[in-house]
Amino acid sequence: MQYYFAPLEGLTNYVYRNTHAEFFGRLDKYFTPFLSPNQNRKFSSREKNDVLPENNKNLNVVPQLLTNNSEHFIWGCNELKAMGYKEVNLNLGCPSGTVVAKKKGSGFLTELDTLDKFLYSVYSKTDINISIKTRLGRFCADEFEEILNIFNKYPVYELTLHPRVQIDFYKNPVNKAAFEKYVNNIKIPLCYNGDIFSINDYKEIQNYSNISAVMLGRGLIANPFLISYIRGENLLDKQKIKAFHDKLYNTYKENLSGDVPVLHKMKEIWFYMNVLFEENENIWKKLRKVKNLKDYDIMINTIFSHNLKQNAYYGVLD
Numbered sequence: 001m002q003y004y005f006a007p008l009e010g011l012t013n014y015v016y017r018n019t020h021a022e023f024f025g026r027l028d029k030y031f032t033p034f035l036s037p038n039q040n041r042k043f044s045s046r047e048k049n050d051v052l053p054e055n056n057k058n059l060n061v062v063p064q065l066l067t068n069n070s071e072h073f074i075w076g077c078n079e080l081k082a083m084g085y086k087e088v089n090l091n092l093g094c095p096s097g098t099v100v101a102k103k104k105g106s107g108f109l110t111e112l113d114t115l116d117k118f119l120y121s122v123y124s125k126t127d128i129n130i131s132i133k134t135r136l137g138r139f140c141a142d143e144f145e146e147i148l149n150i151f152n153k154y155p156v157y158e159l160t161l162h163p164r165v166q167i168d169f170y171k172n173p174v175n176k177a178a179f180e181k182y183v184n185n186i187k188i189p190l191c192y193n194g195d196i197f198s199i200n201d202y203k204e205i206q207n208y209s210n211i212s213a214v215m216l217g218r219g220l221i222a223n224p225f226l227i228s229y230i231r232g233e234n235l236l237d238k239q240k241i242k243a244f245h246d247k248l249y250n251t252y253k254e255n256l257s258g259d260v261p262v263l264h265k266m267k268e269i270w271f272y273m274n275v276l277f278e279e280n281e282n283i284w285k286k287l288r289k290v291k292n293l294k295d296y297d298i299m300i301n302t303i304f305s306h307n308l309k310q311n312a313y314y315g316v317l318d
Contacts, residue, residue, distance in 0.1 A: 004215040005217070009033045011221060015251050017059060018056070018059065023247070024244070026058070029062055030059055034066035035065055037075055043079070062088065063076075065091065076088070089160075092109060092135070106135045109134070123154045131156065135164055136164065136182075141165060152187045158190070158191055160215055161191070163194055164194065170218075196226075199229055224273075241273075259293045267288060276308050277307070
């Protein structure tokens with residue numbers, strides 16, 4: 001089984017990827033938050049920084065592209081290939097309303113004729129490996145039957161399936177029944193993604209023999225040791241979490257200008273990672289209200305003076 005880090009906008013950038021790998025070991029693949037190639041034929045500075053080879057040394061990084069325009073996608077593939085990348089991922093899973101309204105991400109899954117033509121074009125006009133990350137559909141899991149028929153026509157390098165539909169966002173449970181219905185009809189190397197928050201969640205996925213990889217996102221940010229537990233390696237270590245936090249925090253302070261951008265990054269991480277600690281809700285409310293780094297430092301000392309949850313080894317999210 002291979003282990004991948006999911007792309008989470010604003011969270012799993014190159015700073016986070018490198019720091020996590022340093023303290024908790026490298027994963028098999030790291031997928032970048034999506035890049036949006038467009039008619040300008042130019043990545044933004046933030047997008048380019050995230051995929052520069054010098055910012056991703058010794059990591060197997062897969063850039064993810066979000067577009068419904070085949071020419072823009074092909075341009076992006078060629079740019080990334082020139083940087084040395086061998087795989088690019090097509091985002092057909094993003095459930096954001098603004099993305100879906102433009103018929104991108106999971107919004108593209110309702111435009112099957114257009115999607116078919118898009119895939120024909122990109123697979124016939126590029127020689128880079130193209131993988132796909134997708135949901136079951138927009139409104140109903142039954143939509144996936146037609147979607148899968150299209151995918152199976154093309155040399156998809158790998159398919160990552162998140163068994164929810166767009167309107168589920170991340171609130172409703174993953175649709176295990178739908179996954180079981182379609183899993184044996186997928187002719188493409190398969191990666192599972194969705195709600196792996198504990199060792200027990202992972203063990204359920206192991207029951208499917210044709211899954212060759214799992215992609216973890218929110219569960220791995222909440223508990224950076226999760227893959228180590230799955231591999232049977234490390235026990236929870238508060239000092240290592242503190243060292244990881246400090247390296248991440250200091251790197252953001254060096255690379256971002258002003259207190260607000262740094263606080264934004266760190267608060268996003270604590271939105272998930274707070275579940276490791278036996279804090280009460282008042283502490284997290286205070287952390288969310290912090291407006292400068294001096295007060296943040298005080299809150300962090302308070303947080304790390306508390307114990308880790310004893311059940312964190314098995315799963316930290318309800």
